[in-house]
Amino acid sequence: MLDLKLIRENPSIIKEKLSTRGDGAAYVDKILQLDIERRECIGKAEGLKSLRNTVSAEIAKMKKAGEDASGKIAEMKKVSDDIKSLDEKLSVIEKDINEILINIPNIPADGIPVGKTADENIEVRQWGEKLNGDFKYLDHVELGKKHDILNFETGAKISGSGFPFYKGKGAILERALINFMLDSHRVNGYTEVFMPFLVNRASMEAAEKVPKFEDDMYRIDSDDLFAIPTAEVPILNIHRDEILKYDDLPIKYCGYTACFRREAGSYGRDLRGLLRVHQFNKVELINFCTPETSYDEMEKMLLNACGILEALNIHYRILDICTGDMGFAGSKQYDIETWSPAENKFLEASSVTNCTDFQSRRAMVRFKRPDQKGTEYIHILNGSGLATSRLMVSLLESYQTPDGKIIVPKVLHKYTGFETIG
RNA sequence: GGAGAGAUGGGUGAGUGGCUGAAACCAACGGUUUGCUAAACCGUCGUACGCUGUAAAAGUGUAUCCCGAGUUCGAAUCUCGGUCUCUCCGCCA
Structure with a gap:
């Protein structure tokens, strides 16, 4: 499996090298697109998770102090639902990326013979x-x-x-x-x-x-x-x-x-x-x-x-x-x-x-x-x-x-x- | 095949719903002390991904206590499914 980061940072080099090895290069653009979606999704989901963690801690404090936290709890219920759907979306994207990645061969070393058969x-x-x-x-x-x-x-x-x-x-x-x-x-x-x-x-x-x-x-x-x-x-x-x-x-x-x-x-x-x-x-x-x-x-x-x-x-x-x-x-x-x-x-x-x-x-x-x-x-x-x-x-x-x-x-x-x- | 027990960081091992990424101890690494060694003391001490950022760095967020799903505002901790390990019985090369 190739390194996703390597592909992200050097797409043209990877494409060029893979072009000598069947159709691996064709997948690169698709991977790049999915990678962008993936990182967007991660950003959103993690932002919400961070919020949830903070507010959950507040709820714990309020409960300890005997205050009513039902408003915040209702709020977080909604946040948790959003997190769940983002996580589901993310796992689909990652599955797609993985499916492509496992079909891309290794990058050939410099200096080896280029040929088809x-x-x-x-x-x-x-x-x-x-x-x-x-x-x-x-x-x-x-x-x-x-x-x-x-x-x-x-x-x-x-x-x-x-x-x-x-x-x-x-x-x-x-x-x-x-x-x-x-x-x-x-x-x-x-x-x-x-x-x-x-x-x-x-x-x-x-x-x-x-x-x-x-x-x-x-x-x-x-x-x-x-x-x-x-x-x-x-x-x-x-x-x-x-x-x-x-x-x-x-x-x-x-x-x-x-x-x-x-x-x-x-x-x-x-x-x-x-x-x-x-x-x-x-x-x-x-x-x-x-x-x-x-x-x-x-x-x-x-x-x-x-x-x-x-x-x-x-x-x-x-x-x-x-x-x-x-x-x-x-x-x-x-x-x-x-x-x-x-x-x-x-x-x-x-x-x-x-x-x-x-x-x-x-x-x-x-x-x-x-x-x-x-x-x-x-x-x-x-x-x-x-x-x-x-x-x-x-x-x-x-x-x-x-x-x-x-x-x-x-x-x-x-x-x-x-x-x-x- | 039958019955039971368990899985927590490099190791031992605590932790049964809310500052617990996780006590304590050991190992490792850095330092202080020391004539040397030993000992003692102090400090550091997982990984992955994202964001900011750098010459290198660093900072920050998220996840991770076998794996997967669920309950919940919140799960190492509760529920269900799976995997693996161990013990006893049976069988057997």
Whole structure:
């Protein structure tokens, strides 16, 4: 959620910046108009409330002195009615403002690529090289079937399509990846957390996932709980409605969760195997930091995520995401894509995003500087470090041998207890 | 699932209709005292929104005692609905 005051004070700048991000700019004028009405309403209502408070105190005194206050009481009855109708009007206006505000995306950072679609993302760098062995690379679905480690039919039987089923060494490898990533990030200074996979509506709203993206979420109607689409949601909410200590910043968390996404409307796209699933595993990184450090922290987080891929020796590239392709809450976003030799393309395995104060305003996560009055909204960064599903695709495919075996990357041996599959 | 208790500022905790944004204590911060430390004493000590205003400041009004609605001239305090927490019983990984 954007800052209403910021919009009020810099409408043209906000409009200009939002113009690169869909239709956000169109809302600005409407917001400004409503904001004027809102402040008028507040002024009137508060004036009357002030009067009521004063006179009520007088009534109390008169009653104590045994005087008759019925005239003033009748007068205040009328005032109270007026206050009530003004308050009702105000709440309608504020609801309208809020409705618009939750549909305006974050302001893009200076210097990020301007563009409409993913084609206009800019590649920052690549690491490693494309594999070009002189044999036909089997894709992860074929490899999964061959070694009986991944079975999508069984997953479909249990739950439906898009719910992968891992077996034997496949299940162990998945777990190994998660443990390896968590251990690595702990060394990088992140505090490990383990969280609920179902969260309440307030948590989803704080993370700006709901109501805008409610259709993409799995919801449990009977309790109004949501299956988390990412660990970002519960981790972000750790500090909801809190004022953090300046000296504690930055606060960094890593955590594993399963992630649940309905992927409504994306049927037919990248459906094969693990490429687009309703449930996947991810280790998430979250950083709560000051505004002046957030872009530096973002670079560090990116390196933390890349470090996993380098340890696993998987070819990847980094994209600087353009304004039109960026996530709703993001101000700047890097995607990390890992190479799939069988698909012959890069797959998005991670996304590192600086959400600046966009989420913290809704979630009310603030901090206080020493020797300074008032609070500021904290900057919140999130990054996958990483999602195992796409990573598994790249890993299985990249580590296959011409005779169809799969070598387990060395860093995972201590987690798997075996060195090859097949 | 059954029965009961509760939710007040960073913490403990008082307050059952009228100077109560809220006692007291603790913590924190600033200061005095002190050879140093400790102790003592004094002061400060929530947040949000609006208005006035500034270089920064500051002033002022309103709201806020879990959330929402109601009663009343006036609600932390009374009524109703909800959420959450705790205790006991039952069930259970």
